[in-house]
Amino acid sequence: MISLSRPDVELVERYRLERLDDPTTCSPSREPLTGFRRGTATIVIGQGDATFERARRGLEAWAAHRGAGVEIFPAAAELRVGEVVALVTRQLGLWVLASCRVESTEDDPSRFGFTYATLPDHPACGYESFTVCRTGNDVTFEIGVVSRPGIPLARLGRPVTRLLQKRATGAYLNALKSWTTDR
Numbered sequence: 001m002i003s004l005s006r007p008d009v010e011l012v013e014r015y016r017l018e019r020l021d022d023p024t025t026c027s028p029s030r031e032p033l034t035g036f037r038r039g040t041a042t043i044v045i046g047q048g049d050a051t052f053e054r055a056r057r058g059l060e061a062w063a064a065h066r067g068a069g070v071e072i073f074p075a076a077a078e079l080r081v082g083e084v085v086a087l088v089t090r091q092l093g094l095w096v097l098a099s100c101r102v103e104s105t106e107d108d109p110s111r112f113g114f115t116y117a118t119l120p121d122h123p124a125c126g127y128e129s130f131t132v133c134r135t136g137n138d139v140t141f142e143i144g145v146v147s148r149p150g151i152p153l154a155r156l157g158r159p160v161t162r163l164l165q166k167r168a169t170g171a172y173l174n175a176l177k178s179w180t181t182d183r
Contacts, residue, residue: 001097001121002153007088012073012097016086019099024117025125025150028103035148036126037162042142043173045132045180051139055132056112058179064130064141067175068168079105079114091164098122110134113142118150124165125150130172141176143169 001007001015026033045055058064060079062072065087073086083102088095100116113131118124126147133140149161 002123002151003095003097006090006095007097009073012086012088015097016073016084016099019119019121020084022119024101024103024119024127025122026117026127026146028115028117028127028129028146033146036146037148039145039166039169040142041145041169041173042140043177045139045141045177047137047139049134051180052112052132052134055139055141055176055180058176059112059114059130059132063179064172064176067179068171070168081105084119085116089168092160096123100128103127106131115144118147122150123153123161124148132176139180141173143172145169 007015026036045051062077065072069089071088073088077083077085079102081102081104084099086097086099088097090096099119099122101119103115103117105114106112111131111133113129115127115129117127124147126145129144131142133142145165147165149158
């Protein structure tokens with residue numbers, strides 16, 4: 001949903017609840033999907049076990065999203081398979097309300113993350129993965145995106161849509177790095 005005014009909390013929660021049983025617009029797949037763009041972006045957050053644990057806690061707290069200016073509803077949303085979250089953000093002077101469902105999580109000694117897929121009415125059709133990795137002493141944050149425009153306005157403005165998604169990915173990377181290193 002795109003609007004000129006910021007959606008109030010009641011509207012956001014109603015919107016989220018209406019999508020609890022909706023199918024995702026796209027299921028995560030290892031195989032390339034026709035018509036979808038794939039992208040990956042990575043940033044080195046720091047080194048060591050303490051950095052990995054802070055980054056892990058940051059992902060659990062949705063710090064990448066919140067630090068990039070994306071509000072998450074419910075505020076205490078957990079990273080568990082099936083969790084539906086509403087996202088509220090402002091793009092190009094317009095308010096965007098969208099929803100996603102957590103499709104998978106990963107939690108082992110060297111990797112932590114999750115993948116969510118978009119639900120109907122999201123500007124994008126696809127899924128994103130957010131993963132903190134420990135390789136040797138380095139800790140990295142990787143975002144994988146598989147998407148295509150999901151609504152007519154996003155299709156019409158395809159070049160702008162790609163730019164906004166690239167900007168959001170960079171903001172997520174920098175937000176988690178800042179959240180992790182400032183603690």
